Amino acid sequence: MTTIPKPAAITAPAEEADVSDEELKFIIPGDRRIEAANAITTRAMARRLPQLIRRSLALGWQVDRAAVIALLGVQLLSGVLEAFGLMATTGVIKPLIASQHISGDQLRSAVPSLVVLAGAIGLRALLGIASTALSARLAPRIAREAELELLDAATRAELAAYDNPGYNDRWDAADRGVEVSRDLLTQAQYILAASASLIASAFVLTAVHPILLPLLVLAALPKGLASVRAARISYIASLDTSKDRRLLGMLRWYMVDKQTADQVRSGTMAPFLLDKYRTAGARIDATTDQATWRSARISLVGGATGGLAHAVVWVALALLVSAGQISVAALGTAFLALGRVSAGLDGIVGYGAQLFRTGMYLDDWADFIDEAGGHRIDRGPGTPAAPTLVRAENITFQYPSADRPALDDVSLEVRRGEVVALVGENGSGKTTLSKILSALYLPDQGGAVTWDGTDTRDLDAHATWERVAVVPQSYANWPLSARENITLGQATEDEDAAVLAAAHAAGADEVIDGLRSGLNTLLAKEWWGGQELSGGQWQRIAIARAFHRPAGLLVLDEPTAALDPRAEHRIFTGLRRLAADRAVVLVTHRLTNVTVADRVVVLDKGRVIQQGTPDELLAQHDGLFRELWDLQNERTGRVPAPAGSEENVPLNQPALF
């Protein structure tokens, strides 16, 4: 009887044996926003309000100047009318309370003030409608402009940004900034309206008696401070929960996306995933509940103190009347003006707190735009021609979250007209290396990649990528027409001829022939009005896309994984022709395909361990390449002929088919 030895990988190290499963949690290295938000003082918030109003107007100015000017004019006029209205109130009350019996003359003398009052009220109502309409026009445009700026900034970030969790978090925060940007103008406009009303009423109130205004400002302070603190608490809670909200988003995606839908069902995973969702949701609720209670307690204290302070103001008013400091008619005006000033202050404080919170999100948005989430592409200005020589010199590259380099002191070169194959086991660094050669990543720990002698750091990123064509392992199935899926929206002269030639070389011509409207067919789900392709058909389109690009460096990363043998054969027999005016980097696990290459570079744990022609590497019997080759072919016992030749040549045994 033979005993099967337990594989080494299954035996957990002794010290890790009782360690429980790691839980999914989103890590934001160096996130200091919560401490920063905690350190914000009320005075700092008050100082920010004018800046925020300026920013909202500036955003509005960018999208519709006329509407912003009209809005400011409307607010100004509304304030002036309010002051007139209040003054006219005294003119109406005075004759009416002059004696117990109101004569016709007294009534007549009140008429002009009444007309002013009625006119002011009517006009202010109209202006209110106008300002609502103007902000309804501006708000969605501002939000769209904010979104456009954000999207533009995101496309200007280095690809490496996506490997950095801080970037994703900054993106989320900035995205929230876009969401709230539509509120920015409305809140600023309410503050402007409240300020106009406040200034007009304060002016009237000071005319009645100078002591009234400072008293009222003091009375409004407690509520104001409370609102500002509550806004800060709510912002901090939203930062606190951002990690779990991100987790919810990720779980939602896994549960409903088409890519995983079949596995959620066949693996009966729904209850397990829903439970994880519930747990993260409960954590969010606990944090927001806590914040809501804290805000409510603070608002309660603020409201009660504010109520007491208002009572003091009314007592002061009564004392002033009884001391004969103000007339009864002026008391009536003061009564109205106090109401207005109080409402104005409440409005400024309430909307100010909201605007402040909006402002914090907008800061995240503005920061993202300024620095593309901290990863703005910042390379040199050089514009390369299609390269004749791409060289990697001692490059070392480590992903931010990894504990060891993905590439360690790697050197190699690819020349125009050459096919270089990258081979190695999973995780050995092939894809990373191909991304560095094509300048999608820059070497971060040492070494350099040069294109015809120029460091890729000194080359303009977009100009460089125009010279690169890539078939990545996971390619995008763009919901665009077949033509646009191949040209990527970048037309060349004699477009269709070039598209069809690329499609022919990639075997995508057969796919296009089967489409209901040829190149014009929309490749998307039926409910978007399109026609859907199979996995292999999509891969042919992705290859045609790369072949169509007038690029000097062609990178093929497992380009034929989904193709049937005939289609794969066609690609590899045509590859040498394509390589005539391109440098080609081929990443593949199917070693029979690498025989089309001029040179093979074998990677192991990020290091180059073998390099040579396919024949040279096959001859090294103790090398990794030969070991992998033998493993791939041992089940059939036959060694396939090099890709590109017309037939398979059995080495040891007769052909099976």
Ligand SMILES: Nc1ncnc2c1ncn2[C@@H]1O[C@H](COP(=O)(O)OP(=O)(O)OP(=O)(O)O)[C@@H](O)[C@H]1O
């Ligand atoms: N975005 C990433 N963030 C962190 N580590 C990564 C990332 N992408 C790859 N790695 C790590 O870098 C190493 C090299 O990965 P790479 O994708 O280059 O390997 P590969 O040879 O192409 O693998 P495969 O044959 O499976 O496609 C692996 O250890 C992998 O875990």
